[in-house]
Amino acid sequence: MRNTALTRQCLETMQFVDEVEITVKGGDGGNGIVAFRREKHVPRGGPAGGDGGHGGNVIIEADAKLNTLVDLRYKKYYAAERGGDGGPNNKRGKDGEDLVLKVPVGTIVYNADTGKIIADLAHDGARCVAARGGRGGRGNASFATSTNQTPRFAEKGEPAEEVHIRLELKLLADVGIIGYPNVGKSTLISKISAAKPKIADYPFTTLVPNLGVVRVDDKSFVVADMPGLIEGAHEGLGLGDQFLRHIERTRLLVHVLDVSGLSGRDPLEDFERINHELSAYSEKLAALPQIVALNKIDVPGSAEVAAPVRQNLQERGYTVYEISALTGQGVQELVYGIAERLESLPPREEFPAEEVAYFTVDRESETWxxxxxxxxxxxxxxxxxxxxxxxxxxxxxxxxxxxxxxxxxxxxxxxxxxxxxxxxxxxxxxxxxxxxxxxxx
Ligand SMILES: Nc1nc2c(ncn2[C@@H]2O[C@H](COP(=O)(O)OP(=O)(O)OP(=O)(O)O)[C@@H](O)[C@H]2O)c(=O)[nH]1
Ligand SMILES: [Mg+2]
Known part of the structure; x- marks a missing residue:
């Protein structure tokens, strides 16, 4: 039953990589201007052209409240604000605002053209400048010297850096979807995320976990659709044990039960058996909070099967949802329920600090x-x-x-x-x- 190739593949899929490529540009510097003082009765005023303001930087900042990079999927180009031009009477232009792009903790920022790491944002609040804004140009007042008291030129603002970057985040699942084979786990993940797993009407369709990013309003979380579990999984029966280790690292389990009445099995018995497997495997796994989804509620007669199951589980303190992963009925409520429960749970374990190297920004273009x-x-x-x-x-x-x-x-x-x-x-x-x-x- 044990298959090392599968296990290896599983390790890779469980840590799937969220990746986004974008172009970021700082704000150009504002122009300095040429101007002379104009005062009544003073025929020739001195130079008084103000300096341009500096352009804003594009900053990437790690934020512990974010889990995925999906927010950066919709736009490919981000620019910070340009610096304002200088004004007469030595008026300095306004500095452009920085543009701060927030990413999850653990995001690595690469220069997409060179492949070099710009920064590894390993802690909440860690930031890097991905594209520097241009400096403001100096006005003619700045160029006055004893030999040239009326300079008739000013400096233009410096063009900002434009950098093509790749953001990479290794994702670990927040939620594990578990249950007996063929209950509809893969159908559920395909409904709530962009994941496209194989779905079929036979047990053990899913051989390795599928991960998907689920978006709820302005938040997101990562779900893993696990291969079906059966009795004896903790001892290696079915595909179970290879994956139990990975479910341990999730924060919440969604336990799917088939209430269609078509399988010939008792949903409550399935529930007990699988929980028994979890506790036989480890205490940590047994202690993970569970939400229950009674699936296939679209099948005629399923409501009658579901009612006593729901009552039994609710009496034992479980939150229960009736859904049809196929038609989508009740799925939205389940997703909100998951998101809400995750809010109240401790955050996922972070990478140990010593495993994280910090790289300073690489500027190879400073020579000519x-x-x-x-x-x-x-x-x-x-x-x-x-x-x-x-x-x-x-x-x-x-x-x-x-x-x-x-x-x-x-x-x-x-x-x-x-x-x-x-x-x-x-x-x-x-x-x-x-x-x-x-x-x-
Ligand atoms: N009527 C109905 N059928 C469903 C529903 N959800 C899933 N199915 C069907 O049930 C069968 C199994 O679905 P899967 O999503 O592959 O089940 P699974 O739990 O991932 O199965 P394994 O990967 O083998 O453990 C498929 O034929 C689905 O079309 C549902 O809500 N209603
Ligand atoms: Mg499946």
Missing amino acids: RVVKTGDGQFEVIGRPVEMLVARTDLDNEYALQRLHRQLEKMGVISALRESGAKHGDIVTIRGVEFDFWNESE
Whole structure:
């Protein structure tokens, strides 16, 4: 009866992975502006163009109240707010708001393009910046010096980072659906989640657990549809024992009974037998709270079978629902009942802290390099240099002069020269073509 391949497969399915890919973009920085003070009787005021505000960051934050990533399924693109432009009279633009995306504890954030881990959000409240906002551009007031008291250029806001990320969460089931074979467990999970298990009118249709995410209003939980249990399961009969270990890790059991009267068995007897198997396997399993679902209530005559079963179980303190997993009758009430009960139960055991590594944000794009792209053609690649160009008002000759000085200071001009750039060659940076201008030639 024991089958190691099955067990291995089961381990994998019980820890199924919830995964979402999204693109996040910080807010661009606001532009600095060129302005001069205007006062009565003062013919030439000093520079007074304000700085732009910084763009907001996109932050991913772990929140213990969330269980799955389903909330991020519906939108593919998330952007934080742009910084406001500067104003006259040295008025600084407003900073853009951060955008905070909440995810369950245990979510790992990857850069989807490089596959590298950005962060492992292992604790409630842990956060990472997934896409930084751009810095605000400086207004012309910031560029006044003793030699240039009336600067006629300002800096544009820095474009924000845009990052394609993948969020990954290893899910453990909150709820185990258990019961005798063929009672309708798989039909139920297919009704309440997107899971598409095999359903058939014979016992042991389900060989390994199926997991599904169930959404209720703004909450969600994970359900596992288990293979049917029979007498002797704890000793390895049927498929049972391989999975009992995994049901132990759930927080609540939904015990499904067939009240159609078609199986020829007594639902209450099934209930006792299975509970006996659970306690024979472990105390922990026997102690898990159970909700009972009397299924196949759509079958004529089932109400008569259900009534005494319901009464018996309710007297013993069980919450009982009558449902038809096939037609959906009563299923919504059951789902709400599960959600409500989960609220009152302790949260799932968290991963032990020592198993969780924390990774700081990986920024590999902070360097630049010169590439020869053709005869007399060069390109400078890398965020620091590209951002300088992005922040320059290219229609303003003063701004262009400043750009040249900055490229010189950063060593870009000499690197171009070392790569063989000659006077009159074309240098492309961030899609903008410049003539290479070399005073010494
Ligand atoms: N009439 C009726 N039939 C149902 C209902 N729920 C399930 N069935 C039928 O019962 C049979 C067994 O359903 P499954 O969902 O495969 O049962 P299971 O409990 O997952 O069975 P195992 O995986 O073998 O343990 C199928 O033929 C279903 O169509 C119901 O509410 N009403
Ligand atoms: Mg099944």
